[in-house]
Amino acid sequence: DTGVSQDPRHKITKRGQNVTFRCDPISEHNRLYWYRQTLGQGPEFLTYFQNEAQLEKSRLLSDRFSAERPKGSFSTLEIQRTEQGDSAMYLCASSLGEGGTAYEQYFGPGTRLTVT
């Protein structure tokens, strides 16, 4: 396994369009996290899953955002009716989670979203 992967790496979309990103975690990792990073800032937490259950959502995650992890493996993050303020790097991370001895979160390369 080569680590966390994300697709696409870059996405340019027009305001008002919907976009969907995909994250494939490290295969044995139970927990999957989504973060958003804007220019000059540290990543900010959006939501996370323990297997297929979404355990927490940040207030940053407006009702235009939805995340799923239907089979406890890959996850998707959808943004509806995109706005220019959604332009950011969207990062996915995974960890061993409950029962694991390591709590390091390993990050993917991110999806850079540009809303024009």
Added chain:
Amino acid sequence: AQKVTQAQTEISVVEKEDVTLDCVYETRDTTYYLFWYKQPPSGELVFLIRRNSFDEQNEISGRYSWNFQKSTSSFNFTITASQVVDSAVYFCALSRRDDKIIFGKGTRLHILP
């Protein structure tokens, strides 16, 4: 509430100099984890170290060392004999046990040849 402060926005040093990146954190939890991540120009976050709140021993890994002091709520990172490849943004971060990570705003480090 949890918070991480990296007061140094940007630092420039000449290659081979030592440099220390400061990190101060706030938390009411007794069990917590501290991290440092590196984000090179390529953009991917690279995990460097994790410490738990019960282990205040300093750690050294090659040219990298970390100083954790609970009394001052600090977790500073020192690079000895810096190299151009160390140029990156470095993030200090904090989490509860296997919970979301709270990141600082990062320190951009420039190593000048």
